[in-house]
Amino acid sequence: MIAVMMAALMSSLTSIFNSSSTLFTMDIWRRLRPRAGERELLLVGRLVIVVLIGVSVAWIPILQDSNSGQLFIYMQSVTSSLAPPVTAIFVLGIFWRRANEQGAFWGLMVGLAVGATRLVLEFLHPAPPCGDPDTRPSILGSIHYLHFAVALFVLSGVVVVAGSLMTPPPRGIQIENLTWWTLAQDVPVGAKAGDGRIPQKHTFWARVCGFHAILLMCVNIFFYAYFA
Known part of the structure; x- marks a missing residue:
């Protein structure tokens, strides 16, 4: 049961990180840098995921007070x-x-x-x-x-x-x-x-x-x- 719950949580978190990174990279970064190559877009997407993980860790105190x-x-x-x-x-x-x-x-x-x-x-x-x-x-x-x-x-x-x-x-x-x-x-x-x-x-x-x-x-x- 613990494995099922952890798999569900990890699936939800990874889908959120991946979708957010894609939205920022394709809809915002490509407008700022229209000539950005695939390597640059890939690097930006990974950096966005790292930032999101940092924000998620900083959000833990608020999460502990909710639900x-x-x-x-x-x-x-x-x-x-x-x-x-x-x-x-x-x-x-x-x-x-x-x-x-x-x-x-x-x-x-x-x-x-x-x-x-x-x-x-x-x-x-x-x-x-x-x-x-x-x-x-x-x-x-x-x-x-x-x-x-x-x-x-x-x-x-x-x-x-x-x-x-x-x-x-x-x-x-x-x-x-x-x-x-x-x-x-x-x-x-x-x-x-x-x-x-x-x-x-x-x-x-x-x-x-x-x-x-x-x-x-x-x-x-x-x-x-x-x-x-």
């Missing part, structure tokens, strides 16, 4: 405050053709603002020791962070839907091959996507993979709701 020092619960709490808006936009962007850029932007901004507010409140009002009265705000004391994640997901989805309906819909060329309903396969050689001459032939195996993805998502939601 009774339980690292896994702390990580899940942070994820529940930041991940639901991104998940809502991803799901609606795939399964709803009417979703557009404006709706996704405002859904992400509202969701992240609400999630960051709860996250700041958790830092300012840590959970009391067992047996002590809970004097934290009601959003912390009466709403579990997993239940808050569900509410934040719904809120972000509502904002995305409202923002998309109040703005012009995306054009067909903008969502071609990007949603569940606009998959186009077997494109002829030399043809360009979105030129209107390509038949919308849906591949059987693409549908099978999509069905399995939906099935796995339903299983995850079931376990999430059951154990929450």
